[in-house]
Amino acid sequence: MNVTAPVGREAMLTCVVQDLAGYKVAWLRVDTQTILTIANHVITKNHRIGLTHSEHRTWFLHIKEVKETDRGWYMCQINTDPMKSQIGYLDVVVPPDIIDYQTSTDMIVREGTDVTLRCMATGSPAPIINWRREDGQPISLSNTREVQSVEGSQFNLTQVSRKQMGPYLCIASNGVPPTVSKRIILVVQFPPMIWIPNQLIGAREGHQITLECISEAYPKSINYWTRDKDDIVAQGDKYEPVIVESAYKVHMKLTIKSVTASDFGSYKCVSRNSLGDTDGSIKLYRIPSSSGYHSSDSNDTKHKGKPRKNAGNNILEGNQDMLKERDPNQPSNKEDEENYEDSRARASLVSSSCICIVLACTLGLVLPLPFRHQSELRALHPA
Template identity: 45%
Template sequence: MNCYLEPNIYLLHLIILIMSLALLSSYLQLLSTSQDLAAISDDGEPRFLAPIPNLTVAVGRDAQLTCLVSSLGPYKAAWLRVEDKGILTIHQHVISRNYRLSLITHENRSFVLVIKNVQESDRGGYMCQINTVPMKSQVGFLDVLVPPRFEPSNQSWDQMVTEGYNVTLTCYTQGNPSPSVKWRREDNSEIIFQDHNKKYSVRSIAGDSLTILRVTRIHMGVYLCIASNGVPPAISRRIQLHVNFAPTIWIGNRIVKGSVGSSIILNCHIEAFPITEKYWTKGVDNIRLPESSSKYLIKSIDKLYKSTFQLKISSLEQDDYDDYRCYARNNLGFHEGVITLNETDEPEDDSDELMDNKIDSTRGELSSNSIDSHQTISGRKFKETRSRDKKRGIKDSNGQQLDNNVNPLQVTFVVPMLMIIVKII
């Protein structure tokens, strides 16, 4: 009897051992999936483990949007564009034809949408969706930073306006965030404004447009429109402002002296824009002079709306002593300036100018230490006048040709003495 029961006890122990191992295996499996079990909702369907983080990426960089799901089971996750509901991926497959899109998955829990070389068109919402009933989804947003750029425009960047009118320079830009725009002159000079008869100037000014009231020639030049939004690089554009106005001419020295055989340069200063024509003439007949010859050479030194118009006369002769006129003309008007060329026997110096500086402008008198010098200058001027009279064939009261060798002081004192003697007789 005892022998019969002993094998049954062993069998019972074996059954108990097998059952214990099965329970232990189930328990271990339960532990390994405890995280999933804890995430399972009451109805047993999958859910999202974390929200999709919003991203801000500069254009040209890569972006990754992550969707975490628990206990997906037989269900599938997909990525869609919010704006057009276009399907990008389903489960582990990329559906979109956009070659810049790819998908990274891990253990049926993590679905990462990768967008390479992000473009401005990629900005918007991206939805991660699970095909439960009803559907479950969450959305993450991608913002794309774009450096500033200028809006396309049919308007010419160079502007032209008549002096006295108003002008507005515009510079419209795009970018994300919206760029800020400021204006300044290319040469760093100040921008001059006039508002209600009050003038003021600034180095730079902000805004998409720059308005200048009652434009003058001093506003002419290059203006820079500079745009920035914190996303490199900042950009700038040159806008040339042309101001049209009638010519004006001023002459520094209206009487110029030169000796026979020497060369001399006559300077005529012109302000005009545009200048359609400028030239030199000679004499009362206004004979137009050639730009280049053995006798004459005409040269213009131009800077913006100002120009120094020069006439070089080589190897002076008696016939060269005459009046010379410079002319400037455009469609708004014309102007002329006159320079008289006189003969002198002495090299030209700055004595006259130095003596003039000694005049007391507040009293209109010569300073005491300049009287003798002034007399000398007056004598030389008298001599130059006599020389010019000789060239023109002027004779004295006796019909004799004037002699350049006559001392001007002799003339000054001898003539009054002769008059006194005549009265006495």
């Protein structure tokens, strides 16, 4: 029967003979016409060839530490007349092996360029090459297309972006264990970029506030904070700059532990690397400690100043109502009460005068002297 054996292992070919009597069994290599064994004797000088049999009926040809050169046809032959024989094929399979000099090494490229990764492997049968990300994430081939793996000895990336940066695995397999792989790191370089979640931040004096920036850059950037005159903000009792790095991203935080009047103004988060630099501005402004707002008795809506009662469409009546209101927080005494009553009387007089003037304007009447007050009023005529 045909036999398949992995390289380096032992292969065993079997030949079953019935009624052998006095005849002899021999093993031959067909392609080279080489006699390997006759009866119980090994003829070849190849020390890897061996022979066993079971009661002269089942004959075994052993090939130890199989090599690829052992692949081919073998014959079991009986020296009858005419000769009787059978042939069988020995297939030697070889696990995959990656060819280093034909395979890409770690690559450093600029963002936006085209990249080709190569991976070559030997083996029998011929290996299949698959590309995967080492972190298990999908491979981004474009803005809208993602795949889990890419098959082929060449892996092309068009206009490579920072999202495609990272280690990739070239995996070669052909069904013969073990499967092998090679790690290739793709490094994408780009100048710094900064995102600011909040460019305008308010704070009250005495409170703690944190300013934040997010930077992306590769090679890794130098990151720091500055004030209005580009003075670097150093870590101390008052300021606490913190940097959290993740791959090519940097989360910059500046905590002001107790805000004072001198802390209000502009701050900059700065990011620099060998390809360039950039910065982002954050304005810190003062929030007054008292906003001047309070709740109305009728609902929870905030109003500025004293609430006004609903006077409908009667404007004059509404004014009278407002004049009647007193501040309950003011102390009460006799002089205040007299002033308050006097103000009520004057308000009533002013209100009455206003009503008369409106009526006079409507009817075209001339007001009598008592309504002229200190200044002399002209006669009013209808329009």
